[in-house]
Amino acid sequence: MRQVTLMISNRLFNILIPVISVLLGLIAGAIIMLIFGYNPIQGYSALWYGAFGDLYFMGETVRQITPYILTGLAVAFAFRSGLFNIGAEGQVIVxxxxxxxxxxxVDAPMYIHLPLALLAAAAAGGLWGFIPGILKAKLGVHEVIVTIMLNYVALYVSNELIRSVLTDSLDATEQIAPTASLASEWLQQITSFSRMHYGIFIALFAAIIMWFIIQRTSTGYELKSVGFNEHASKYAGMNVSKNIVLSMVISGAFAGLAGAMEGLGTYGSMSVMSGFTNLGFDGIAVALLGANTAIGVVFAAILFGILKVGAVNMPTGSGVPTELVDIIIALIIFFVASSYIIRWVILRFKKEGK
Incomplete structure (x- = not known):
């Protein structure tokens, strides 16, 4: 009975802490607005209108949520195995x-071309995740160092391939064939010609896949076990090295699909990049806020999509600079990282209530 009570209590904390962290982040953001002479009500109203003010903004919000779900899943999946995948950014790019x-x-019908392009993205991301995975498993090289370096390798190698292979010294590729596109005319029409595409369904399906692997398969059980305690897992007969590599490959595949959402959906092409997309780095924050669970990542991605798209309207709608949203996101993550303080306060109030 006590075990059941503890499980319910832990689940309640896992739900409350992200919610409280978001509220504290928004309150802190309002205080910052007041300090610098802005009206927080107008600021948040402009943000809300920028995300949901009309059908176009709603479509753009969903478009932004799509890659966030996938990069959040990528980071969360690695976390569940005790690995910190900082390389989701590079995996997105490849x-x-x-x-x-x-x-x-490729010249093929859509039912072949589109799945093939998606599989290529997942395979490329998986391969980019395999490198730090095998180095960690066989040589004990820390995955954080390798994945950070591979982000830069991915960025500059991709830029060179665009200039020298995919184009003739140009800074952007041609538009992909319509048979490989995720773009949807009817979705664009119902959202006033936003860039929303079919990728949102792929992202949600990917969340279901992660949940199924982690919660309903023996492989998921082994991955979680390795994340909790490598030595105990090895003693129990599990292949720790195999699970480390597998976790990084699957994590990379999710991030690679996030890149496909941009290449096949939002833009339909790829340009030479002067810097990172930040989708992979934002995915770390999404995973943390989502408590590394599939459903949590979806809700966290929705929040981040709203904040990022809504922020664009804040300077014109209320005079508040868009940088404030980055501050709010940073504060939310700070409060999530300080969850033990929130837990202590909740328990203190609970005891006083008795």
Missing amino acids: GWLASVWVGLA
């Missing part, structure tokens, strides 16, 4: 490149 490459080079 997935984007692979999907566009297949979208340009």
